[in-house]
Amino acid sequence: MNFDLEGKRALVTGSSSGIGAGIAGTLAAEGVSVVVHGRNAERAVAVAERIRSEGGQAATAVGDLATEDGADGVAHAAVEAFGGIDILVNNAGGTSETGTQSWFALPVSEWGVTYQRNVLSAGYLIHALVPAMKENGWGRVIQIASAAGIIPTSGQPDYGPSKAAMINMSMGLSKALAGTGVTVNTVMPGMIxxxxxxxxxxxxxxxxxxxxxxxxxxxxxxxxxxxxxxxxGQVSDVAYAVAVLASPKAEFFNGMNLHIDGGATGSIY
Known part of the structure; x- marks a missing residue:
């Protein structure tokens, strides 16, 4: 299928490895000029070089998205790389670095660290890049959440709720951007x-x-x-879903939370 993505420009956060790297490679194979992001320059460069070796267009932007200054720096580098960003994939995230998964052993102060890495980092980039999409009359914001966002566990007082917030903010943002040509959707991976x-x-x-x-x-x-x-699930399953949502042909898909979990989620939405 031709996704009509030739010539589009994307920033995929957290794409120096894992699901993000797979998304970046899939978009590049569809003709998108991709900015690979990570906190480790060496790994980000390796992913970008692999994309270029396969005939794609790629650049890198390195920085910590958990701070507004860091996110602004990444956004600026991404825009400079290809003259603008049409597709923002908010994939970067994670948890605090304590390694603790317990409602009572994990300090409440650490919950905010996880929220900042997943939710605020996405918010910073939305503020930095979406106004230009509105001005151009076309854009795609795709948030990578998690099945943990709607299936609470006994050991994640921070991660699951932060992903639930991403799902919620996507729906709200899709309404805020009504009629602008910019769509906002969430992809919710299960076990990948x-x-x-x-x-x-x-x-x-x-x-x-x-x-x-x-x-x-x-x-x-x-x-x-x-x-x-x-x-x-495979990384390619998630990457394919992102490519579909990024396509100009997906203009009628908006405010969705797309479950990529092999049917594991026991809910309708």
Whole structure:
């Protein structure tokens, strides 16, 4: 399918690895000039070089989006790279660096750190880049949330609620931009095979005496997810969804929260 994305310009935050890198590569393959972002310059450059080696157009913008100054610097570098940004993919995020997943062991002060990394970072870039999209009469804002945003767990007082906030803000922003030609949608991944998931499966397998049998660990974990598609999601599944929403052909898709979770989410919306 031709997504009609040739000549568009995108900033994909958190694209120096994982899901973000997959999104950047998929958009570039569709003719989008992509700005690869990360906090590690070496990794961001490696992703951009790989895109260029495959015939795509890519530049880099390095910085911490958790502060307004850092986000403004990234936005400025992205605009300078290709003369503007038409597609903003807010993929960067994460949790505080304590490694604690507990309602009572994780200090409440750390909840704000997670919220800042997921929600405020997206807000800073929306403020920096969306006004120009409005002026041009066309743009796409795509937020990468998580199934944790609508499926609360017992051990995430910070991460899940911050992703729920992203889903909520996307809907509100889509209404604020009504009639401007700029659409806002959320992609909500479930269990996706990233390096982080591989590490989890490896530890899971070792603790059960299965050695390095990640397939056995994945099979066991899948049974508890409620998925109706019986496989682990791939980065390409998320990247394809982003490409669809970024397309000019998707102008009637607005305010959506698209579940990319193999049918695991037990809710209608």
């Amino acid at each position: 095979m990233t390096d982080g998931l591989r590490d989890f499966l490896r530890i899971f397998a070792q603790r059960r005496g299965w050695g390095e049998d990640l397939d056995r660990a994945a099979e066991y974990v899948l049974k508890g997810t409620g998925q109706t598609v019986h496989r682990i």
